[in-house]
Amino acid sequence: MLNVQTNELQQGATKLGGALNPHKVAAKDVSVYYGEKRALFDVTVNIPDRGVMAFIGPSGCGKSTFLRCINRMNDTIPICRVTGKITIEDEDIYDPSLDVVQLRARVGMVFQKPNPFPKSIYENVAYGPRIHGLAGSKAELDHIVETSLQRAALWKEVKDRLNDPGTGLSGGQQQRLCIARAVAVSPEVILMDEPCSALDPIATAKVEELIDELKQNFCIIIVTHSMQQAARVSQRTAFFHLGVLVEEGATNDIFTNPNDQRTQDYITGRFG
Amino acid sequence: MSTSLLFLIVIALGIVGWFLGNWRARASVGGKTSALHSRPGYYGAYVLLWTTLPAVFLIIVWNVLSPIAVSSLVTAKLPENIQNGPEQARALTMSTVRMIENGLSKLSPEDLDKTADPATDVKALLMSKGAPLAVTPEPFAVDAARYQLTLKNSSQLLLTLSSIGLAALGLAFALFQVSPKLRSRNAVETVALAGLLGCSMVAILTTLGIVLSMLFESIHFFSIVPIQNFLFGTVWDPRFSSAGSGSGGGGEFGLLPLLWGTLYISIVALLVAVPVGLFSAVYMSEYASRGVRMTAKPLLEILAGIPTIVYGFFALITFGPLLRDLGAHVGLSISATSVLTAGLIMGVMLIPFVSSLSDDIINAVPQSLREGSYGLGATQSETIKRVILPAALPGIVGAILLAASRAIGETMIVVLAAGIAPNLTLNPFEPVTTITVKIVSQLTGDLEFNSPQTLVAFALGLTLFVFTLALNIYALYIVRKYREQYE
Numbered sequence: 052m053l054n055v056q057t058n059e060l061q062q063g064a065t066k067l068g069g070a071l072n073p074h075k076v077a078a079k080d081v082s083v084y085y086g087e088k089r090a091l092f093d094v095t096v097n098i099p100d101r102g103v104m105a106f107i108g109p110s111g112c113g114k115s116t117f118l119r120c121i122n123r124m125n126d127t128i129p130i131c132r133v134t135g136k137i138t139i140e141d142e143d144i145y146d147p148s149l150d151v152v153q154l155r156a157r158v159g160m161v162f163q164k165p166n167p168f169p170k171s172i173y174e175n176v177a178y179g180p181r182i183h184g185l186a187g188s189k190a191e192l193d194h195i196v197e198t199s200l201q202r203a204a205l206w207k208e209v210k211d212r213l214n215d216p217g218t219g220l221s222g223g224q225q226q227r228l229c230i231a232r233a234v235a236v237s238p239e240v241i242l243m244d245e246p247c248s249a250l251d252p253i254a255t256a257k258v259e260e261l262i263d264e265l266k267q268n269f270c271i272i273i274v275t276h277s278m279q280q281a282a283r284v285s286q287r288t289a290f291f292h293l294g295v296l297v298e299e300g301a302t303n304d305i306f307t308n309p310n311d312q313r314t315q316d317y318i319t320g321r322f323g
Numbered sequence: 324m325s326t327s328l329l330f331l332i333v334i335a336l337g338i339v340g341w342f343l344g345n346w347r348a349r350a351s352v353g354g355k356t357s358a359l360h361s362r363p364g365y366y367g368a369y370v371l372l373w374t375t376l377p378a379v380f381l382i383i384v385w386n387v388l389s390p391i392a393v394s395s396l397v398t399a400k401l402p403e404n405i406q407n408g409p410e411q412a413r414a415l416t417m418s419t420v421r422m423i424e425n426g427l428s429k430l431s432p433e434d435l436d437k438t439a440d441p442a443t444d445v446k447a448l449l450m451s452k453g454a455p456l457a458v459t460p461e462p463f464a465v466d467a468a469r470y471q472l473t474l475k476n477s478s479q480l481l482l483t484l485s486s487i488g489l490a491a492l493g494l495a496f497a498l499f500q501v502s503p504k505l506r507s508r509n510a511v512e513t514v515a516l517a518g519l520l521g522c523s524m525v526a527i528l529t530t531l532g533i534v535l536s537m538l539f540e541s542i543h544f545f546s547i548v549p550i551q552n553f554l555f556g557t558v559w560d561p562r563f564s565s566a567g568s569g570s571g572g573g574g575e576f577g578l579l580p581l582l583w584g585t586l587y588i589s590i591v592a593l594l595v596a597v598p599v600g601l602f603s604a605v606y607m608s609e610y611a612s613r614g615v616r617m618t619a620k621p622l623l624e625i626l627a628g629i630p631t632i633v634y635g636f637f638a639l640i641t642f643g644p645l646l647r648d649l650g651a652h653v654g655l656s657i658s659a660t661s662v663l664t665a666g667l668i669m670g671v672m673l674i675p676f677v678s679s680l681s682d683d684i685i686n687a688v689p690q691s692l693r694e695g696s697y698g699l700g701a702t703q704s705e706t707i708k709r710v711i712l713p714a715a716l717p718g719i720v721g722a723i724l725l726a727a728s729r730a731i732g733e734t735m736i737v738v739l740a741a742g743i744a745p746n747l748t749l750n751p752f753e754p755v756t757t758i759t760v761k762i763v764s765q766l767t768g769d770l771e772f773n774s775p776q777t778l779v780a781f782a783l784g785l786t787l788f789v790f791t792l793a794l795n796i797y798a799l800y801i802v803r804k805y806r807e808q809y810e
Contacts, residue, residue: 127697129612156700166691169714178709179699229695236699 075100075270076121076240081135083116083125090116093135094296096289100239103262103271105285105302107278109322112291114274118242121272122158123151139240156183159233163245165225167217167232172209175217175228176200179236195235203231204261223254230261234269241265243273247280259284278318282306290314329382329483333490337375340494344370347501361508369507372514373497378490382482389478397471402463419458423468424475426454438465537788540781547775548576553782555579559745559756561765561776576779578786580745584755588666588741589730591751595670597723600677607678608685609707620682627675631735638668638740650752657752660742666751669736673726680725684718685711717801724798728791734759758783 076098083091091113098104106114116125123144125131137144144154156179167175176196179185186192196213200206205227209220217228226246233241243262247255262284265271275281281288282302289299290313298311309315316322348366352358359366397420398406398413405416426449427435434452437443441462449456460468501507545553556577603623607616643659646667650657657663688711696706712719742754743764765780772778 122698124694124698127694152700152702154700155698160694160698162691162694162698164691166689166695168692168695168710178696178701182699182701182705182709232695232699 074098075139077138079136081120081137083120084132086130090294092294096296096299098270098272100270101266103266103273103285105281105288106274106291107281107288108291113294114291115244118244118272118274121242122155122160126151156236157238158240158242159236159238161229161233161243161246164249165222165229167225167228169216169218171214172217172228173213176231176235179232183236199231199235202234203227205231223250223257226250226258227261240270245274245276248276290317326382326386329486332487333375333378336490336494337371340370340374341367343498344501347498351501352503359503360506365507365511366501368511370494370497372511373493374490377493378486381486381489385482393471393474393478396474397467400467400470416464419460419464420467420471422456423460423465424471426456427468427472429454438469537781537785540778541785544775544778544782552576553578557747561779574776580747581756581758581761583747585731585757587662587755588669588737588757589727591662591666592669592673592730593727595667596673596677596726600674601681604678604681604685605707608682623675624679631672631733634668634672635735635739638664638736642668643740655752658754660740660754662751662755665737665741668740669730669733673730676726676729677722680722681719684715684722688714717804721798721802724794728794732787732791734763738763758787
């Protein structure tokens with residue numbers, strides 16, 4: 052009931068605010084099944100552009116599953132089935148006429164563990180632009196690589212060794228390289244699946260700083276186990292529990308004044 | 324008492340020792356096993372090892388040394404003229420003595436006493452007991468045989484007493500040592516470790532032995548035929564070794580035609596096996612559904628289980644003639660045994676080898692790399708071409724090198740399908756021959772082991788060994804380097 056009200060309020064706000072804060076991604080009644088098992092129950096949520104949305108919740112609550120619906124990464128799992136509707140800028144991403152490959156170019160993803168390709172730093176960043184033919188010439192490609200690395204706050208550290216293997220960087224640098232790789236294809240939405248869980252606190256701080264920068268140009272959705280991280284980087288937060296979206300709202304409200312008892316229990320550390 | 328029975332007794336004593344040690348360890352702490360240094364079973368094993376190991380060692384050493392000692396003692400008893408005579412005569416006498424002794428051991432004690440009298444017809448007596456002799460034994464031989472029998476019997480009795488005594492002594496000694504403080508687990512594990520080390524030494528020492536024997540025989544060969552004639556000669560024409568000539572008989576032992584044949588066939592085989600194997604691995608690991616993979620992969624691996632001789636006669640009887648007839652249709656003259664026949668069939672043999680190894684290597688590429696690539700909007704084929712194959716490349720190269728070393732060492736297919744003519748030819752439709760084929764043909768039939776015609780097999784074997792060893796080492800180096808990348 053409360054969810055519905057918030058959603059209605061938001062939709063109203065969108066109509067009023069118009070271009071200022073439009074909904075980038077909208078999900079309606081999304082459910083996910085792994086074979087017979089249902090992992091996600093009728094999730095409905097709207098995600099604004101130019102901001103950070105955090106999904107929090109205990110392990111196995113469905114937050115990563117939902118995240119992977121947004122770029123249809125779940126398609127790679129044969130037994131997985133998705134129902135409901137997800138739109139990006141009012142375009143249904145599960146429409147059969149839409150090519151999943153094009154979708155994934157629009158929706159970038161950063162994974163839990165840094166996964167640079169066993170290629171040079173340059174080749175890692177140039178991978179996406181090459182595939183999608185974004186650069187007409189070598190100079191253009193160089194430019195894309197440089198700006199992407201700058202946006203990922205990695206340029207200064209690697210500009211003299213672009214031909215070294217990406218796997219030789221430190222964990223935090225590798226993760227920023229993966230972010231640069233995602234940014235290089237100029238996506239509209241960037242999904243981050245616990246991007247800092249394999250990093251030490253200093254590297255985490257750098258990545259968080261980077262997320263803060265990136266939100267001015269992208270719609271960022273981040274799944275995190277750390278409530279502090281959600282509080283630090285996000286403007287809106289959604290709390291998942293047992294496959295249900297329990298509560299969604301401005302991060303401040305969720306952490307200081309949650310509506311649902313379960314949210315209250317989780318953020319005060321009674322379970323999770 | 325026979326040696327095998329002795330072994331059984333010692334082992335039985337050891338088992339008794341196990342129970343005693345176990346019991347004594349428990350008793351020493353009043354059943355409170357936590358007060359023991361090791362678990363009670365280790366005390367049992369400790370006593371068992373002390374009981375059996377020294378006794379078994381004694382039995383083995385005794386069985387090696389005692390026949391040598393007995394035979395030298397008996398030889399000393401033989402008449403002077405035989406002792407100082409030619410070696411063959413001595414060996415002949417000793418074998419007669421052994422035969423008589425074998426017959427004597429079947430006699431009853433009274434009959435045995437009778438043989439001491441030179442008047443007794445030993446041959447008839449032994450015949451009546453079912454031990455016929457080929458010759459009528461001379462009296463000194465019968466005496467020697469009786470002496471040998473006595474020596475053997477007393478040796479065996481001594482061994483029985485001393486080994487059982489040693490086992491009992493070991494048992495008592497170990498049992499006496501059993502106390503809560505005894506570090507029995509460490510002692511038992513040291514023995515186990517020595518056993519494991521021994522097993523690994525067997526493989527290493529065998530390899531070393533084989534290499535050394537090949538090396539020495541090759542050196543022997545190179546003392547007859549100059550090494551440069553072997554390595555750089557372009558004509559292989561060993562002739563037949565004529566008995567007594569010993570000088571090589573003017574044969575020519577040029578390695579190059581054989582080496583060329585080996586490499587040519589291997590290259591043809593790899594041209595078949597590498598693309599087919601690699602693409603089937605890509606299909607199996609990246610595209611095939613679970614069901615297809617579960618059925619197709621074992622089926623593919625059955626190919627690897629077919630003995631190569633079967634491939635060989637398939638090539639000889641079916642494939643070679645088929646190829647020849649096909650060639651005749653389009654106006655090519657293809658010999659039934661040719662580079663093409665052997666190479667294609669060997670390629671088929673290598674397919675499961677390449678595909679199975681490559682499949683494992685492709686599967687070892689982390690799933691996160693695939694997801695990373697899909698997440699950037701790459702299609703499956705782009706992901707395979709640009710991420711997975713480059714990441715798996717060193718491993719795949721390793722797999723190909725291993726396949727190549729198999730192709731070079733492969734024997735049965737080429738023996739049947741490649742022909743025996745040592746041709747230096749570029750024409751794949753002509754027969755060639757390989758190093759392995761020539762080793763087989765040089766070592767088949769009546770042989771004189773000192774002629775270069777036979778010894779060349781060792782030099783060929785050494786060449787082959789060096790080739791495959793170098794390929795294997797290089798392949799393992801590459802595979803290892805690749806593994807480190809993802810750990």
